[in-house]
Structures are given as structure tokens and as C-alpha cells.
Amino acid sequence: MIGTPLTRPANAAPLSIFLVFLRLGLTSFGGPVAHLGYFRETFVVRKRWLDDARYSDIVALCQILPGPASSQTGMMIGLARGGIRGALAAWLGFTLPSAVLMIACAYGIALVGTGADMRWLRGLEIIAVAVVAQAVFGMARMMCPDRPTILIALLSAAVALTLPGAAGQNLVLILAATTGYGLYRNRLAARPPTATMIDVGKSTGLAALALFVALLLGLPLLHVATGSSAVGLFASFYRAGALVFGGGHVVLPLLAAETVAKGAVTHDNFLAGYALAQAVPGPLFTVAAYLGVLMSDGPQRWLGGALALIAIFTPSFLLIVGVAPFWLRWGQRSDIRAALTGVNAAVVGLLVAALYTPLATSAIHGAADVALTALAFLLLTRFAVPAWLLVGLTLLGWRVFTIGG
Numbered sequence: 320m321i322g323t324p325l326t327r328p329a330n331a332a333p334l335s336i337f338l339v340f341l342r343l344g345l346t347s348f349g350g351p352v353a354h355l356g357y358f359r360e361t362f363v364v365r366k367r368w369l370d371d372a373r374y375s376d377i378v379a380l381c382q383i384l385p386g387p388a389s390s391q392t393g394m395m396i397g398l399a400r401g402g403i404r405g406a407l408a409a410w411l412g413f414t415l416p417s418a419v420l421m422i423a424c425a426y427g428i429a430l431v432g433t434g435a436d437m438r439w440l441r442g443l444e445i446i447a448v449a450v451v452a453q454a455v456f457g458m459a460r461m462m463c464p465d466r467p468t469i470l471i472a473l474l475s476a477a478v479a480l481t482l483p484g485a486a487g488q489n490l491v492l493i494l495a496a497t498t499g500y501g502l503y504r505n506r507l508a509a510r511p512p513t514a515t516m517i518d519v520g521k522s523t524g525l526a527a528l529a530l531f532v533a534l535l536l537g538l539p540l541l542h543v544a545t546g547s548s549a550v551g552l553f554a555s556f557y558r559a560g561a562l563v564f565g566g567g568h569v570v571l572p573l574l575a576a577e578t579v580a581k582g583a584v585t586h587d588n589f590l591a592g593y594a595l596a597q598a599v600p601g602p603l604f605t606v607a608a609y610l611g612v613l614m615s616d617g618p619q620r621w622l623g624g625a626l627a628l629i630a631i632f633t634p635s636f637l638l639i640v641g642v643a644p645f646w647l648r649w650g651q652r653s654d655i656r657a658a659l660t661g662v663n664a665a666v667v668g669l670l671v672a673a674l675y676t677p678l679a680t681s682a683i684h685g686a687a688d689v690a691l692t693a694l695a696f697l698l699l700t701r702f703a704v705p706a707w708l709l710v711g712l713t714l715l716g717w718r719v720f721t722i723g724g
Contacts, residue, residue, distance in 0.1 A: 333408035336401050339366070340393060340412030344601045347413070348707050350454075351603070354389035362396055369396065380646050383659045385564050386635035390414065390602045394639045402518060403640060410632060417601030418608045422624045424595045425612035428588055429620075442691075442713035443594035444587070444682035449695035450597050450706050451674045454568045459667050467502050468664035471495050475668025479572070480675065483580075488573065491665050492564060499661020500654060507653045507660070519643040528641035531634060535561050552614060552623060556607050556630035564666050570604065570631075571673045579677065583614045586681045598710035607631040 339361070347357045355378055362368040369377070377399075381391035390413060397409025463469045475491045482490060538554035541547075555577040563570040571593060578584040592609040599605070611627025612620050642649075649655055683689060698704040 333401055333404045336397050336405045337408040337412040340397070340409045341415065342412075343393075344413040344416040347600045348705060350450075350597070350706070351387065351389040354602070355392060358389070358392055358396065368400060380642070381639075383662070384635070384638050384642065385561055386638060387570075387602050387604045387632075390604060390632065391635050391639055394636060395643070398519065398639060398643060403523075406636065406639065410636065413601060414605060414628070414632070417596070417599045417605040418624075418628050420599045421592070421596060421605045421609040422612055422621050424592065425609040425624060426621075428591060428609075429613060443710065444590040444678070445688060445691050446597065446695055446706065446709050446713055447590050447594040448674070448678045448682050448692050449699055449709075450594070451568050451571070451670065451678055452692075452696050453699045455667065455670050455674055456700070458670060462663040462667050467498075468660065471498055471661055471664035472668040472671065475665040476671040476675075477668075479669050479672035483572065483576065483672075483676070488669060489562060491669060492662055495661040495665030495668075496658040497661070499664070500658040503657035503660045504654045507656050519640060521644045524641045524644040526641075527637045531561070531637040531641060534633070534637075549623075549626060552611060553626055553630040556611070556627045557633055559607075560604070560631035561634035564662055564669075568603070568673065569666055569669050571678070572669065574606070574610065575673075575677050578610050578614065584610055586677060588613055590678065590681055594710055594713075597706035599707070604631050 343354075343357055343361060347354050359371075359374055363371055363374050377395045378388070378392055381388045381395060384391060390410065393409045393413045394406045398406040401408065459469075459472065463472050475495055478491050478494070479487050481487070534557060538550065538557055542551045542554050556574075559570060559573040559577055563573050575589060579586055579589050589610070592606050592613075595609070596603050596606040605628060607630070608624040608628040611624035614627070615623025683692060695709055698709060699706065
């Protein structure tokens with residue numbers, strides 16, 4: 320896919336990029352797939368910052384990197400438009416509205432969660448189950464088109480359920496990449512490279528990749544050496560952002576392993592935050608800000624939310640800057656695309672595992688829960704009711720209609 324040459328205009332100031340992405344951050348409801356649609360309408364159709372060919376290639380790159388695909392797409396567009404400062408401006412504008420809302424939600428949960436009737440959280444948990452089920456079916460249609468990829472997804476789910484946490488997820492991805500390479504390397508043709516307008520030098524890219532690896536390996540050691548809770552918080556969310564493939568919903572099991580499994584956040588509060596993230600515009604990864612607040616103490620616990628937010632997005636930023644000078648050479652190779660076919664199928668399996676636990680096992684306890692989950696799933700898929708509307712109705716009506724008495 321070859322696009323026409325585009326150049327970055329000299330007047331692409333970070334402030335102008337920030338304002339465009341701030342508007343998107345205030346209005347982009349619907350999750351990662353919807354965000355990519357908003358981006359195309361804004362940057363390809365209306366503002367003509369990109370053509371369709373180049374935008375498609377940017378999206379394809381961000382789909383195969385660890386991290387949130389929609390946020391990384393925004394960072395890459397900002398990088399193309401205004402360099403590294405443009406990438407930062409794009410991330411800040413798109414992320415800030417939902418981050419502020421999620422921090423406010425966390426303060427509300429912390430305020431009422433110590434003695435108030437918390438049965439209303441059950442409704443949010445059920446919405447989360449339905450939303451992830453919708454994501455599973457949507458991703459399965461795209462990423463598992465044949466029997467080998469379906470089998471990879473099913474085996475990946477089994478391994479992830481047997482070995483929960485980051486170790487099991489990494490093993491799944493390695494095995495899936497190897498299997499995909501073996502099965503598809505002779506079936507996929509290489510693609511011609513696309514002209515790029517990304518202005519990042521190779522030395523800058525290599526430095527960013529080196530910093531990505533250094534932080535991934537060094538932060539846990541620094542935490543052990545210092546015992547600092549802030550370093551531990553940053554290390555946990557950095558690891559989650561660096562190791563998750565598929566973005567959005569797939570980060571759920573990693574965040575649960577870093578928070579719930581360690582006793583830092585309760586199951587109920589974790590799943591409530593995940594459901595609330597569906598109700599706000601912008602990226603789902605801002606649930607990290609919510610969790611960071613709940614994991615912190617004192618009057619300035621919002622700083623913990625900000626630290627967790629920065630930590631979970633830092634790997635994505637470093638990868639975007641690091642890969643930008645090299646992605647045309649790598650991303651079109653048939654062997655790499657074959658391995659990524661296996662990885663994409665494995666992502667579906669990981670999402671299936673997350674759907675079962677911690678979501679379904681924590682939220683569904685009886686026939687009424689099953690019925691409401693099915694109803695929410697039907698409203699999402701058959702009638703296209705947005706997730707944010709379901710969450711809002713749940714918050715308004717849960718005191719009237721409760722589950723289990």
C-alpha cells in the first residue's frame with residue numbers, strides 16, 4: 320500500500336495538535352475500534368493530515384505493538400505532525416479528559432466504599448462482562464479466520480487460565496508467534512513499503528528502544544533496592560503497559576495480576592473501575608489512573624493516579640518513537656506478518672481467559688446475573704446501545720433494581 324508523499328508543515332505547533340486531540344478526548348466514546356474511526360474522520364477526511372494508505376499503515380503498525388492501539392495511533396499521528404513534542408501533545412490531549420474523570424471516580428469509590436451499601440457495583444461488573452464478551456466476538460471474527468488460528472486462540476486461553484499473570488501471557492505470545500511463523504510464513508506475501516513522513520532519526524529510535532528495555536528490566540530491581548512504594552507502583556503499571564498485546568480489554572488480566580492478586584485493590588473495586596472506563600471518552604488504559612488512586616493513601620493520592628497513568632503509557636510512547644525509523648522495513652516482511660498472525664489469534668485467547676476470570680467468576684453468581692449479562696450483551700451487539708449508556712443507566716437505577724436482594 321503506497322501513499323502519496325506528505326510533509327509535516329512547519330506550523331504544526333504542539334498546542335494546535337493538543338487542541339485537536341483534546342476535542343477527540345472529550346468526544347471519542349465507544350472503545351478502541353470506535354476511536355480509530357474518529358481518527359480517520361478527523362485526520363484523513365476533514366483535516367487531510369494523512370491519506371488513507373498512510374493511515375492504514377499506521378494503524379497496522381500500532382495493532383502489532385504492545386500497548387493501546389488507538390492511543391499509539393494518535394501518538395504516531397502527532398509524531399508525524401510535530402515530532403516528539405507533537406506525539407506528547409497528542410497523547411496528553413486524547414488522554415487528559417478520561418484520566419481526570421477516572422481519578423474523580425476513584426475518589427468517589429474510596430469515599431463511599433468503606434461502609435456504604437456497595438451492591439450497585441455488581442451492576443458495573445456485569446456490564447464489564449458483557450463489554451468484554453462483545454470484544455471477544457468482534458476480535459475473533461477479525462483475528463481467527465481459519466481453523467489454525469481458532470485452535471491457537473483456544474490453546475492460548477487454556478494456557479492463560481492454567482498459568483495466570485504476566486508469565487503465562489508471555490509464554491502464550493511466544494508460542495503463538497512461533498506457531499504462526501511455522502504455519503503462515505509461506506502463505507503470506509510481502510507487502511511493498513509505504514512512504515513515510517515520520518521524521519525521527521535512527522539514533523533517536525535506538526535510544527528509545529534501549530530505554531524501553533532498560534526500564535522494563537531495571538525498575539523491578541530499583542524497587543527491590545529502594546523499597547520505594549512509588550517506584551513499585553510505576554514498575555507494576557509500566558510492566559502491564561509493556562507486555563500487553565491487543566491493548567484495551569486485553570490489559571485486564573495483567574492489571575488484575577498487578578493489583579488484585581497483590582491485595583492492593585479489591586475485586587469489586589477493580590471491576591467497577593473497568594466498567595466505569597467504558598462510560599468515559601478516550602482510552603481504556605486510563606483505568607490505570609483510577610487504580611493508582613485506590614493504591615495510594617493521603618490527601619494527595621491523585622499523584623498515585625498520575626504516576627500509574629504515566630507509567631502504563633510510557634512503554635507505548637517509547638515503542639512508537641523507537642520503531643518509527645524502522646517500521647517500513649520490518650512490518651511488511653512475510654515472516655514477521657506470519658508470526659503476528661499467531662500473536663493476534665493468541666490475543667483472542669487471552670481475552671477469552673480474562674472473560675472467564677476475573678470477570679465472570681467475580682460478577683456472575685446466579686441465574687439473575689446470567690440473565691442481566693445476556694441482556695446487556697444483546698443490547699450492545701444487536702441494538703448497538705453504547706456501553707457508556709448502559710453504565711449510566713446502571714448507576715442511576717441500581718438502587719431500585721438490585722440483584723440478590
